[in-house]
Amino acid sequence: MDAQQIVKYKEQLGKIGASLVSQGMKVGLGSGSTAACVIRSLGKRWQEEGLRFEGVPSSIASAKLAESYGIELTTLGECPELDIAIDGADEVTHQGLQLIKGLGGALLREKIVRYAAKKFVIVVDERKLVDKLGEHTPVPVEVTPFGWEATMKHLEKIGASIKVRVKNDHPDFFLTDGGNMILDCDFGIIDDPVRLEKDIISIAGVIESGLFINCTDEALVAGYNGIQHLYK
């Protein structure tokens, strides 16, 4: 799949993702480049069709993008229950729609937004589809900066090979919107994501893991044959 093709797929996903939103809905706005295409398409509908909805962004970057189109944003404090959240993902299993998310570093807010929503829809191109999680992507784990070295050791004990995430082309640690660090944890092929999720989350210092288990209702997958709809 070449770069031009990927851009085309993301634009298609943006339009179809945005078509799921109707007047007056409460909408969780995802993060990353594919979710950004959904926000741009929603922005066009906001400006050209007069679509109005309440948006809760899952990152500062998504908030800025939505605001640049004039989309009105709100918070989970004002709007604790959302009709839908639409987001990207890094890996999606064909069966069960289990996910790895967080290569963009927004996993904590994305998970909070997801669990505020009645329906969770993922937009991905077909490169992200896998039989089992862990085929191409480590599991991003958000940890507190305090004592992160100890947290890392505990993650290693449960089988992770870890890279501490740094800023692009910079030796400084990457920090999330919440000021936390990300440890990219390679567990190899993940046979039991439910168990692994529990093991990761039980470690002191872990704030959230990028495993999104049994929580996706639908995946829109762009590929050579158009857009496929996969359901859990």
Ligand code: 5RP
């Ligand atoms: C950010 C995420 C993104 O949704 C994920 O990384 C997919 O991004 P992209 O659409 O750019 O491939 O989880 O934390």
